[in-house]
Amino acid sequence: MSTNLEIGIVGLPNVGKSTLFNAITKAGAEAANYPFCTIEPNVGVVEVPDNRIQVLTDMYHPKRTIPAVTRFVDIAGLVAGASKGEGLGNKFLSHIRETDAIAEVVRCFEDSNITHVSGSIDPVRDVDVINTELCLADIETTQKRADRIAKVAQCGDKTAKAEYDVLKKVLACLENGEPARKAGLTKDELPQVHDLNLLTLKPILYIANVAEDEASDPDSNPHVQALRAFAEKEGSEVVAVSAKIEAEIAELPDDEAQVFLEELGLPEAGLDKLIKASYAMLGLINFFTAGADEVRAWTIVKGTKAQKAAGKIHTDIERGFIRAEIVSYDDLIACGSEQAAKEKGLVRLEGKDYVMQDGDVTYFRFNV
Secondary structure, eight states: OSEEEEEEEOOOOOHHHHHHHHHHHHOOOOSSTTTTTOOOOOEEEEEEETTTTHHHHHHHOEEEEEOHHHHHHHHOOOOOOOTTTTTHHHHHHHHHHSEEEEEEEEEOOTTTHHHHHSSSSOHHHHHHHHHHHHHHHHHHHHHHHHHHHHHHTTTOOOHHHHHHHHHHHHHHHHTTTTGGGOOOOOTHHHHHHHHOOOOOSSEEEEEEEGGGGGGTTGGSSHHHHHHHHHHHHHHHHEEOOOOOHHHHHHSSSSHHHHHHHHHHSSOOHHHHHHHHHHHHHHHHHHHEEESSSSEEEEEEEEBBBHHEEEEHHHHHHHHHHEEEEEEEHHHHHSSHHHHHHHHTTTTEOOTTTTTTTTEEEEEEEEEO
């Protein structure tokens, strides 16, 4: 995974996908009521909502502050037959291959003024259309690889045989209409298909796009209920948002946006919910570096060790790693300053095998 989280936003035409993308990234992709309005993928970069970075900025008064960011890639509305080139087909499936996760926008609102590509609202059917296309695209990719190494595997090459067995396992799952996530691949088997960038191996998050008047209580919407029941079976999450409300929030200054959310009975913006759910789904955490020059958030996978985390900043720091000087964010804030935390013995020296924790404020000692 790259330093920043990257999420591909997919959905059928006219489900509110580009409206949502515009709102959360303020990127201004055209959102029109007709299929294939999005021709090239639009990319928007948004800050990861994390109050801690502002608190650290107030404490250190650095020259600059760099929050963690998430890249959203808006991909054209998929349709049945996309894997075979229908609509705008494979061109867009290739754009999703580069992302860390997929967010699938599903229409859960009724509006006679906005046509639905299938003529009615049925979130589970819509999800099935898209997931089938992703499966079909993955079958093609996996089969090509399997065909290519079959002869080598048959000649007794152990490496090729091991890979071929994994590919057959994935194919059996996909041909059964199940995503590659369900193939039950072990830690040893996953690297065999890593460079295929299989779409259905990526974690998926469903975004239920609801009407404005349902945003504060989306679970009363039968379409959302049906989508949640489907996602639960698959082991996926559903985040309910109103793209229309997000679009209105995007037009407001931060303080007014907060008041607007409170008036609607919403504890947080849909973007915050979406990024938090994505972080949880991918097992991501943030650690910080802080000083007079810069306060910065760094995104890593939960369980990353200190030396590997140092490599996020620079490969030289990872290579020449000596020790990590660490204070937990909560201890630092409770003490009021780094000096006070040191005096209380709360700044620790950790070795290369220390497992980084969310909120660690870190200084890496290294020698190259």
